[in-house]
Amino acid sequence: MSEVLYAKGVDLFYGKTPAVANAHISLFSGEVAAITGQSGSGKSSLLYCLAGVLPITRGDVYFEGCSLRSLDDEKLSTLRRERFGFVFQYGELLPELTIEENTALPLRLAGRRKGDALDAAGEILGRLGLADLRKRRPSQVSGGQSQRVAVARALVHKPAVVFADEPTGSLDSSNASAVLEEFLALARSQGSAVVLVTHDAQVAARADNRYTMSDGVLTAQMEEAS
Numbered sequence: 001m002s003e004v005l006y007a008k009g010v011d012l013f014y015g016k017t018p019a020v021a022n023a024h025i026s027l028f029s030g031e032v033a034a035i036t037g038q039s040g041s042g043k044s045s046l047l048y049c050l051a052g053v054l055p056i057t058r059g060d061v062y063f064e065g066c067s068l069r070s071l072d073d074e075k076l077s078t079l080r081r082e083r084f085g086f087v088f089q090y091g092e093l094l095p096e097l098t099i100e101e102n103t104a105l106p107l108r109l110a111g112r113r114k115g116d117a118l119d120a121a122g123e124i125l126g127r128l129g130l131a132d133l134r135k136r137r138p139s140q141v142s143g144g145q146s147q148r149v150a151v152a153r154a155l156v157h158k159p160a161v162v163f164a165d166e167p168t169g170s171l172d173s174s175n176a177s178a179v180l181e182e183f184l185a186l187a188r189s190q191g192s193a194v195v196l197v198t199h200d201a202q203v204a205a206r207a208d209n210r211y212t213m214s215d216g217v218l219t220a221q222m223e224e225a226s
């Protein structure tokens with residue numbers, strides 16, 4: 001296993017307000033790290049720093065040993081598009097595209113031909129039990145199904161890291177745990193590491209590494225002796 005993501009002393013300020021203070025995190029390929037903490041504690045802010053979406057104020061984030069701060073905007077956006085996947089609380093599927101077109105989007109953006117991209121989308125949708133929904137639009141599927149499509153889209157290009165911000169936060173608890181289980185199993189099977197932000201301790205319990213966030217301070221949780 002190799003280290004895919006390493007954050008060293010990351011600070012993020014919104015103006016003069018600190019949102020993340022001196023965060024350190026290390027993630028190896030295929031690992032799942034969960035970050036829990038109360039609303040407003042800085043979880044989303046940290047996630048977007050790690051993903052190179054928000055410009056950090058101090059410290060650095062390294063992806064496969066490469067400093068994100070050393071990359072220009074174009075290189076950074078290529079990296080985000082091709083090596084990272086994202087899942088948000090409300091799937092954020094594009095309403096005018098079908099389920100298979102939504103799923104294929106990361107591959108299309110990376111330049112894959114339409115037929116190949118749709119084949120790969122069909123395969124991952126099949127693994128999530130969604131093959132029959134391929135031709136529908138997002139408005140024609142349930143909440144749980146659309147979060148599964150969001151998971152498929154985040155994983156279809158076999159990203160090195162998937163960043164998930166409350167990925168099951170909009171679902172009822174039985175749906176949430178089923179979607180989460182499928183998400184993590186699929187990510188693990190293809191070696192994609194996951195950074196999972198959640199306020200749900202049961203969700204976090206399924207991660208390899210757990211962190212808590214409080215007032216912008218990230219703390220690694222020690223494993224309990226068994």
Ligand SMILES: Nc1ncnc2c1ncn2[C@@H]1O[C@H](COP(=O)(O)OP(=O)(O)O)[C@@H](O)[C@H]1O
Binds near residue numbers: 037040041
């Ligand atoms: N774009 C922004 N501008 C200013 N303050 C922000 C912005 N986004 C978040 N914050 C503040 O930063 C803190 C952390 O927010 P956030 O990262 O969204 O926390 P969480 O995801 O844990 O709920 C909060 O106090 C929030 O109000």
Ligand SMILES: [Mg+2]
Binds near residue numbers: 044
């Ligand atoms: Mg948040």
